[in-house]
Amino acid sequence: MKLSLHKILVLGLCLIVGACAFKKEDAEDKQRQELAEDVAKQMQEDQKNAGVDLKRDNVSVKFEDGTPGRYTLRIQWPEAVGTMEVFINDQLVEAVSGRSYYSSEVLQGEILVINLRAFASVSNGGRFLSDLSDKFFVPRDLIFKNNVELTSNFSEDVHRIYFWQNGRIISNGYSVKLKADLLVVEDEDAYQTGLPEQDSHITSILTDKSKSPDLISIDAKKAVGTLRISMSGANGKNGRNGNDFAIANGLSVFTGPAAAGASGSNGVGKMGRPCNPGSRGFCEPIPPSCSVQPTNGQAGANGVAGNRGEDAENGFNTGNANITVTNNDEFVLEVYQTPGLGGTGGAGSPGQPGGAGGAPGNRTGNCTPASPGPRGTDGADGERGDNGSSGEFGEVKTDVKNIKVIQRTTK
Template sequence: MSDGNKVAYITAGGTVVAALVAGYFVYPRNQPPEAIIDPAPDGSKVFTIVQGQTAQLTAIDSGDPEDSDSDLYFQWTSIDGETLFEGLGVKYRVLELSNLHPETHVIILNVTDEKGNGKMDSDKGTLVVTAGQSPEIRILNYPTSVEIPGSATFDASKSIDPQNLKLNFAWFVDGKVVGEHNPSLTYPNFIESKTYTVELVLTNSIGLHSSWKAEVVGKRPPRPVSITTRVLGGPLEIMRPGEVVTFSGEIITNGYPIKVIADRLEVDDARITSFQRISSDEEVTNGSNGRPGSNGTARGENGRSGQNGADGSAGTQGQSAGQIEIEVNEFSGNLEIFNVGTNGAHGGNGGNGGDGGDGARGTPSRSGLIDCSSGPGRGGTGGNGGNGGSGGPGGIGGNGGPISIKVDEKFNGLIEAQTIGGAAGAGGRPGAGGTGGAGGPEGETRGWCKSAARYGGSGQNGESGSVPLPSSSGVPGEISFNVKGQETSTRQGSARYSED
């Protein structure tokens, strides 16, 4: 207390809270609180979160030099005045916001004291919510095929959410829900030989989702399919992917194609032959011989020409061999493939030309009483011989059939392949020309008439038929081996592949 001025000071904890002046209590003027939004780690008032995360803004550094925390009133609002959180006391220093959409929010903090007329201070911060990320599906090893009837397990337990949000698992098979909530699925109903579609839809707590699909083939257990000795009357196709095929004996293809697709081909010293005989069995048709010309009959009449021989027929073309195609994952054993074309048939021989007819005797002479009235007549000319027929061309040889061998994973054994064309058939022999007919003798002499040596001329011999042009042989087919990704091919007619 000051005696001179009659002023007494009242203190609390060293702070003057009132003064007694001339008998009156005088209080200091009320000081406003300080509103402070605690800064982000980078020192700014900009706070960034990812959609799905909870935002937390604090006002720990806010205060009032005169009041305790319990006397301060905290109000958090948005820029448009919407109250987010408010109340009196310490717990209202912390604002938590969740389920926010991706956008920028301006947050305002108002701090008011409770003394006097209630002084207020404000601070402002910015909350940036970026778009959330979809969950990441991580599937452990899963089967691509299942032996039916059977089951399979799919494990997605390693899946994550970038925001660490709660995840919901929904499993589907062929579009039907078969499991929920559990990160793994064991599906027991693979019962048909078909392709199943397995799907997982993974959704986080803010509705963002990812999906995963896989195809699983239901396969029947492998059962051996046996091929034994047979003669084909049509194409042979054995389509058994995923199964075992065994082959023993010999197949005669008769030129028909063979196609084998299987998981494994087991061969017991077997052979594939295109034809039982490569020589042609076709009968040769020779040209017919020409008929001989008729002799002259009337006195002095010429003989008629012989008929030409017919051409020999062309030989039948050889048969080509069909394609042999084998595609398997595994091969074992010894296989010989003789996939050749047959020979062309020989051409027919040309027919011989017919001989010409002989000329007739000339007219007799006429004798008078004292001399020859007319001498003997000239004999008829012989007919020409017919030309020989041309030989028929030989048939073209049949082509060798292509051979394609594809083994994807394992080869243990030997394959010998041959694919050559058949030989061309020989051309037919040309027919000989017919002999020309003899000329007729002169007529008889009588009385005073003497011989004049008037004989008819001989006919011309026919020409021989033409020699046919040579035919071509068949061409070899292509042989290709594709074993474990290594491919070779040739058109040289033969090839082999072996591996132990």
């Protein structure tokens, strides 16, 4: 069939118009589908937002280890929250949108009151959903940078313990109890100089027998580095000398020599009479005479023996250590033990000097001279007190694999 040009143009126009009609219907269908999907998404979001109720089981608050003395606070909440207002200690620190967490650096040992206020997204009206408030304690660190001298028993339960190069605990005889998840000892520039009391991280000296001998206790889940501990016993005190010890115990102490001997009795005699050359007649001289001889002085009393010196004090034991570290693969423990030396017994006091001999009786006439009495014997010196014995090595209980215990008997 032969088509004219006019028929061809009419047929093409009809095809074009029909195609346009089909495209218009397809576009309208697509718009209706997208609108339905948006409504469905909004309904789902509304349902999620309506169900957001902040609780401790859907809000996570954690403290992650940071540098010594610092931690990272991380708060996580449900993703359905549009905006979360984070208050710390009554201060708004951030209004978080577009993510479901908050993080910041905090200091060890802080007490944080955290208040969270959840809101729906802005597109969903931004309405308030719920809130949650609670108190949290940032883990504690113990950081020893310099000498710490104790004036009482020391007990700490913390998350981390650090000993820097110059960090020392000087116990002064008090007990040290440390518990931590992590113990870190910084490497020293130089090795032990041979003076453990100066170079150790913990120096313990037992000075009181009435105190518990369990002086050092460490319980850690993990430890890194080399920890040196010096455990010494104090030397025993020297005994006091005899007189000082006697006075302290209410005993009598002589203050001078023993009693002198009694004097001898005097003699009884006559001096006699010579002749007077000028006298008349016969003259016979009368010689001196002695009717009673004088007696010698009596002997002085003997001195008493000196007082015995006080016994010296025994040296103190080193005390015991109990070190428990669960993960100790990177940890080395060195314990230096030196018991105290016994003291020196007190010297006995000198014996009392003997008393002076009595004076001789006086001589008259031609009586024979008497002699003074002999001096009394000096008392013997008191005995020296016993020397004290040296202290003993205490017990070291530990599960640390890399351990070295050095025991010395002299300081």
